[in-house]
Amino acid sequence: MSHDTSHPAAPFRPRLNLVWMLAAGLFAGFVALTIGDKSAKILLVAPLAFLGLAAAIRFPLIALAGLTVMIVTNMSQNLIVAFDLPSTAKLAAPGLFALLAARFLLYQERPYIAWVAILSLTAFFALKLFSATYAARWELSLNLSIDFAKDALVALLALAFMSQRRGIETITTSAALAVAAICALGIYQIVFGNMMAGFHGFAVVIANSGRFSGPLGDANFFACIIVFTIPLALFQLLNARNALSGLGWAIVSGLLIAGLLATQSRGGLIGLAVALLVLGTGLTLRQVLSFGVIGVVTVLLVATVASDELIQRFATILGTVSEGELDTSTEGRLASWQVALELFKEHPVLGVGIGNFNSYYQNMALELGLIFRGEGRSTHSLYLEILTEQGLVGLLLMGAILFVAARSIIGAVRFANGIGEVRLARHLTAFGAGLAGYLAAMTFLQDSFPRFLWLVIAVALEAEWILRYHYAGSPFLSGRPRVLRSRNVS
Template sequence: MLIFILLYLALTIVRPQDYMPGLTGLPILSVVLLLAFFSWLLSSAKTFAAPQFMILPVFLLAMMMSQVAAGWAGGALEVLSAFGPTMIAFFVLATVTANSPRRIATTFAVFVLCACVLALHGVDQSLNGIGWTGVGMAEDGRIQYVGIFNDPNDLGLLFAAVLPMACFLSGRGGFLRRIFWLAAAGLLLYGVYLTNSRGAFLAVLAIGGAYVWYKRGIVTAGILGSVGLVAMQLLSSRMQELDADESSAAGRVDAWYEGLHMFLSHPLFGVGAGNFTEYNYLTAHNSFVLVLAETGFFGFITWLAFVGYGFWMMLKVLRSPPQPAAEGVVGAWADERTLALTLLLSQLGLFAAAFFLSRSYTVVMYLLIAVLVGYYVGVRKRYPSLPSFSLAEGWWRWIPIALGSIFALFVIVEVLMHTS
C-alpha cells in the first residue's frame, strides 16, 4: 500500500504521462490509485479516527448537490468522477502515514524530490527557453510545467508548501544528508523566484514569519517579516506591484466581489462546482471565495472544517504536550513537536498562496492534508492524552466560524474596493 500511494504521489507531481510519448494516453494514475485503494481495502490498518474522514465525503456530496441545485443533475456524476480519485487518495495516504513518523519522513522525501524535479525543469527553461518536457516559459517570462502545474502560480504554491519538509529532512542524519536537503531547500526557493508568483512569495514570507514567531516571538517576526517583504520587492518586479490599484490585483478584487454576490444569490448550494466562470469571465482567484460561490454555505462550512481541523490538530501538539514522565522521554516528544511544526508551516504556506489562487479542489492540497491527518492519528496512538476530535461534540463550532469568515471576506472586499 505504501509503495502504490507514494508512486501515485510521485506521478501526480512529476507527471511523465503528460509528456513522454510512450506513456501519453495510458491511465497510469488511475491504475496505480486503484492498486493503492485495493491494498487499503484488504489492509487491517484502515483508520477513520479523525473528523476529516467524515467531512471529505460530505464535501463531495455538497459539490454534487450544488450541480443538481444549479439545474444539471448530470453534473453531479462529473463531480464524482473528477473529485472521487482525490478522496480515495486522501483516505489511503492518511492511513499509510498514520503508522509511524518514519513513513511521514519518507512521504516528505517524495514530496521534496518530486518538487525539485519540477524546479530543475524550471531552471532548464530559464537557461534554454524550453524545458525537457517540450514546454517553454510563459509569455511573461515565468517558468511553468505540464498538466496541473502549467500555471506558474501552481508551481510556486507547490515549492512553498514543501519547503518546510526539505528543512525538516535537513535536520536528520549526517553531514552529507544535511547538505543534500539544504541544497534541495535552496533549489525550491530559487524555483519560487523563477515562478515570480506573488502568492508563492507571500507564502514563503508567511512560513518564515510563523517559524520566527514560534521560536523568537511576534516582535522579532514582525521586524524580520518587514525586512523580508522589502527584500522580496527588490527581487521581484511583480512584488513591487503589490497594490489594489494594479490591474491584476484589481481583477482579483473584482472576481472576489462577483463571487460573494454569487453566494448571496445562491446562499445554500451555490452556483455549482466548477461553474464560477459561467458567471464571471475570471475565476475567483481565492480558494475560499471559490468554494463559497460554487457550493454555498453547505459546501463552505464542510470545506472550512476540513481545512480548519488540520491547523487545530497541529496547534494541539505544539501547545499541549503530554507529560514526558508519564508517556515517554523528552527527546521523543521534541521530535513529535518538530514534525507538527513542519506540517503546520506547510499547510500555512499552502493556504497563504491559495488565498490568492482558485485551488480549492487541487489534489496536492488534499494529499498534504492527508499526511497531516495521518500524523495526528498516529501521534494520538503514541500519546493518548492528546485530545481527540469528534464532529459529534464540536460540529456546531464551525457555524459561527464559517459565518465570521464570510463576514471577514465581505469586509476585506469592501475595503479593497474603496481603496482601489
C-alpha cells in the first residue's frame, strides 16, 4: 500500500465545491435532527455549525483541532448541563465521517488508514466485550465495551485526518492552548475568591476543598490532562522562533503549571516528574540550562504564593514514602489496591469482567478487615483495574499496546532526526514525555475519562508510520527511508 503525497489532485470546480459543501451541511443537519435533541435550540446553532463544517471541509485540521478541544474541555457534557443543548459528542463520529467523505469527493484525498491502531484497539475491544460473557453484571460490561468502541472509533476517525501534514501538531497544540485557557479561568476564580461560578462547568473550583477540577468535575483526572500538555508547552517555549512566541508560550506554560498545582493532585505531580525526566532526554545543553532556570523560578514562585495547605498536601508524598504516614485518601486508595490484588488471585486469567470491581469491593474489604466505605469503590489505578477486570490477559495486552506505542514514538524521533527534521523530533519527544507522564499519573486513577487517553495512545501507536506516510511515500517502508520532502513542520 503506497501513498504518493508529492502530486496532490486538483480540486473540483468552485461551483461544484459549493454544491458538495451544501450537501454535506444538509447531511450533518439531518444527522443532528435524527440522533440529537429536536428542540428549537438546534436551529439557533445550525448556522454556526454549518459555517464550521464548510471551513473544516476546506481546512480539515480545523475539525481535528475542534475535536481535541471538545474532548479536553468535556464540552458536550458541560453544554448539556449548563445550557440544555444537544449532545455534540453524538455528532463527533458522523461529523468526522462526513468531512472525510467530502474531502475525498472534492479533492480526491484519501484518509490515513491507521492499521496499527485499528488492530490494537480492536483486540482490546474484543477482550472487553468477551468479559460480558462471564461477568456477574454482564449488562454493565456490555455497555462499557460499547462506550470503549465509541471512543476507539473517534480516535480512528481523528487519525484519518493524519493525511494532513500537521496532524499531530494540531492535536498537541490545540490541547495545550485549550487546557491553558481553562487553567486561566480556574486561577482567576482562586485569586479573586469567586469559586461558585465555575464558568458553566468548564472551570470548576470545588468550594469546600479549594481544588481546581476544571471541566471534568474531578481534580485528579484533569491533572492528568494538564500533565500531558506541560511538556508540549515547554517544548514550544524552549524552541520559540522569536521573542513574541517565547513570551506567549511562557504564559501558557505558567498557566498550565499553576493549574496543575491548583488541582492539588499528588498523582499529577508524580506524573509531571516522569514527564519532565523524559522531556530532558530530547534537550540540548543550552535548553537543559534554560530548563533549569525555569524550574528554579517556578519553585521560588510556588514557595512564595502557595498556601500552607497546598504545601502540606504535596509534602505528604514524601511522608508516605519515607515514614509510611497515611492520610485518609491514601489509606482508601491502598485498600482498593489490596482488594484488587485479592480479586486477581481469585480470577487471574480473565478477571471479574469490565466494570465489575466495585460489585466485589465491599465483601472483599470486610473479609480483609480494610477501611469500610459506604459505597462501591474503584480500583484507583488503571493498571490494577485492567488486571482485576480483564486478568493477566488484559494486562499483557495493554502492556503490548503501550510497548508498541513507545517503540513507535522512539522510531518517529529517530526517523525525524535522520531526515534532518530536528524540531519535529523534539516535538515528538515532548509528545512522548506528555504521554509518559499521563500514563504514570494513571497509576493512581481508574479509567473513568478514557476518550482523550485513547486518542493520544492511538496517535502514539501510529507516530512513526505517520512520518513515513508523509516523508517516504509508504507507511510500510523498510530500511532507510527515501526522503521526498524535508522541511520543518512543527
